[in-house]
Amino acid sequence: MIIGTSNMTSNIDNACSNDIGIPMIVMMENAVHAAMKHIDTKIHKSICVICGMGNNGGDGFGIARHLILKGIDVKIFAVGNINKLSECAKINFDILKNMDADIKILDEINLEYAKDRFSKSDACIDALFGTGLKRNIEGIYRKVIEAINEKSAYTYAIDMPSGLSSDTGKVMGISIKADKTISFEFYKRGLIEYSSDEYKGEVVVEKIGVPKEIKEKFHNYEFITEKEDISKWIKRRKKNDHKGSYGKVTVFAGSSGFSGAAYIAAQSAVKTGSGLVTLVTEKEIQDIVSRKLSEAMTCSYDEKNRVEKIICDSDAIAVGPGMGNNSKTLSKINEIMEKTSSTLVIDADGINSLSENLKLIKDYPGKVILTPHPGELSRLTGKSISDINSNRIDTAKEAARTTGAIILLKGNRTVITDGYNTFVNPTGNSAMANGGMGDCLTGIITSLCGMGTEPLHAAAAGAYIHGYIADIISEKQFVVNASDIINYLPVAIKEILR
Ligand SMILES: NC(=O)C1=CN([C@@H]2O[C@H](COP(=O)(O)OP(=O)(O)OC[C@H]3O[C@@H](n4cnc5c(N)ncnc54)[C@H](O)[C@@H]3O)[C@@H](O)[C@H]2O)[C@H](O)CC1
Numbered sequence: 111m112i113i114g115t116s117n118m119t120s121n122i123d124n125a126c127s128n129d130i131g132i133p134m135i136v137m138m139e140n141a142v143h144a145a146m147k148h149i150d151t152k153i154h155k156s157i158c159v160i161c162g163m164g165n166n167g168g169d170g171f172g173i174a175r176h177l178i179l180k181g182i183d184v185k186i187f188a189v190g191n192i193n194k195l196s197e198c199a200k201i202n203f204d205i206l207k208n209m210d211a212d213i214k215i216l217d218e219i220n221l222e223y224a225k226d227r228f229s230k231s232d233a234c235i236d237a238l239f240g241t242g243l244k245r246n247i248e249g250i251y252r253k254v255i256e257a258i259n260e261k262s263a264y265t266y267a268i269d270m271p272s273g274l275s276s277d278t279g280k281v282m283g284i285s286i287k288a289d290k291t292i293s294f295e296f297y298k299r300g301l302i303e304y305s306s307d308e309y310k311g312e313v314v315v316e317k318i319g320v321p322k323e324i325k326e327k328f329h330n331y332e333f334i335t336e337k338e339d340i341s342k343w344i345k346r347r348k349k350n351d352h353k354g355s356y357g358k359v360t361v362f363a364g365s366s367g368f369s370g371a372a373y374i375a376a377q378s379a380v381k382t383g384s385g386l387v388t389l390v391t392e393k394e395i396q397d398i399v400s401r402k403l404s405e406a407m408t409c410s411y412d413e414k415n416r417v418e419k420i421i422c423d424s425d426a427i428a429v430g431p432g433m434g435n436n437s438k439t440l441s442k443i444n445e446i447m448e449k450t451s452s453t454l455v456i457d458a459d460g461i462n463s464l465s466e467n468l469k470l471i472k473d474y475p476g477k478v479i480l481t482p483h484p485g486e487l488s489r490l491t492g493k494s495i496s497d498i499n500s501n502r503i504d505t506a507k508e509a510a511r512t513t514g515a516i517i518l519l520k521g522n523r524t525v526i527t528d529g530y531n532t533f534v535n536p537t538g539n540s541a542m543a544n545g546g547m548g549d550c551l552t553g554i555i556t557s558l559c560g561m562g563t564e565p566l567h568a569a570a571a572g573a574y575i576h577g578y579i580a581d582i583i584s585e586k587q588f589v590v591n592a593s594d595i596i597n598y599l600p601v602a603i604k605e606i607l608r
């Protein structure tokens with residue numbers, strides 16, 4: 111699904127009306143119908159609709175009309191200078207007038223009356239501002255938003271909670287706290303940033319009839335990954351395929367006390383479907399891990415010639431899980447980079463050890479995927495964790511452009527980007543917040559790269575599958591561990607590709 115910005119919304123509106131002749135009022139009516147699907151008129155029998163002067167307000171007036179037609183007790187409040195109604199908002203406003211609807215101008219004088227109505231209604235609909243919010247909210251608008259937040263039993267926000275920037279998710283002085291946000295055509299960029307979490311409630315996105323060609327003309331190459339994407343990106347197994355068809359991958363991982371990371375990363379690659387997986391690790395832990403790994407081979411760093419051959423034969427290589435943030439890890443990365451140009455998936459200690467040596471990535475002839483959590487990205491970029499988390503998409507894009515790597519920024523709504531094309535992952539939950547999960551993700555992504563999935567897509571698909579499994583398992587389990595994910599991988603991938 112395309113991630114949208116306020117600019118995109120206005121470009122698309124213009125293209126729809128100017129280039130192909132869909133009048134704005136038609137798009138608005140589509141938006142109104144789309145919104146009606148998500149307003150629960152079985153429970154909400156009395157509703158206040160609060161409208162601004164722009165097209166978001168126009169949506170609100172249209173919704174109010176349809177609610178009246180359904181027999182709902184509707185009170186409509188218009189906030190702002192009525193002479194400044196947008197063209198389409200005016201059409202819907204005038205229809206309501208002609209219908210003798212209960213419509214009032216909400217100003218300082220009748221604010222108390224409005225508050226009383228808000229508190230006596232089953233729900234309020236916020237149609238004050240959508241993608242056209244331009245500056246901080248003040249005056250009567252501020253008071254109205256405060257009143258809705260204080261008095262409304264249940265709040266629907268149309269397109270955006272009024273007060274949140276649709277591009278950044280930042281609060282412009284004050285914002286509606288919605289229970290449900292009904293957004294149109296795109297998942298708005300601002301709703302992805304963590305700052306929106308307190309305000310957006312449940313988010314639904316409805317199509318309003320924008321032709322595909324127009325959407326494709328104006329998007330910013332930012333998407334939310336969908337199940338259908340994964341099934342396009344992962345190669346289907348054919349009848350005459352053999353293990354060579356699914357890639358040889360190598361996992362450099364583990365050190366004394368960190369054998370689990372090595373096992374998890376290698377076993378995740380096995381269960382994702384690699385043709386052949388080899389774990390290269392420290393001699394001291396090789397025995398412990400190989401007892402657990404029945405399908406993967408193991409090799410110790412000391413077997414120099416064998417390691418060299420394994421590197422050269424690999425279609426994709428993972429480096430980092432449980433290796434320790436030290437010079438040995440960095441020299442392993444160096445060694446690998448000198449001998450191959452296959453895709454490298456670098457996680458954990460691999461990322462930390464590269465922080466001071468970013469030139470290595472730039473000079474590497476193959477693709478590199480870095481999978482940092484915000485702390486690791488902070489070390490890599492010098493930005494604070496709070497700066498990273500307040501602008502995740504742009505920070506990840508910038509890091510990808512400066513390092514030359516594909517960045518997978520972990521966390522709720524993981525961001526995957528090569529600096530130009532960006533995917534935001536919709537799956538996963540807090541039941542998976544425990545040790546080993548990152549190692550598991552590294553194994554999945556490496557395996558997909560080895561199978562021939564394009565690295566950016568492998569990273570996005572890996573994150574999707576990882577979270578998809580956790581979402582299923584967490585319905586029955588309080589916590590989801592890496593071993594739960596590993597066991598479910600073959601079933602989940604089959605399900606997703608079906
Ligand atoms: N293609 C689509 O997705 C469609 C979306 N629709 C809806 O239209 C809005 C966007 O409408 P627009 O008129 O551009 O902007 P708004 O209604 O959000 O607001 C503009 C309005 O508000 C004034 N304003 C802006 N900031 C402030 C402020 N801080 N304080 C006071 N006033 C402010 C500005 O001057 C304008 O008057 C989109 O979100 C959808 O809901 C269409 O219905 C169909 C096509």
Ligand SMILES: [K+]
Pocket residue numbers: 166236237238239240267268269270271272
């Ligand atoms: K709104």
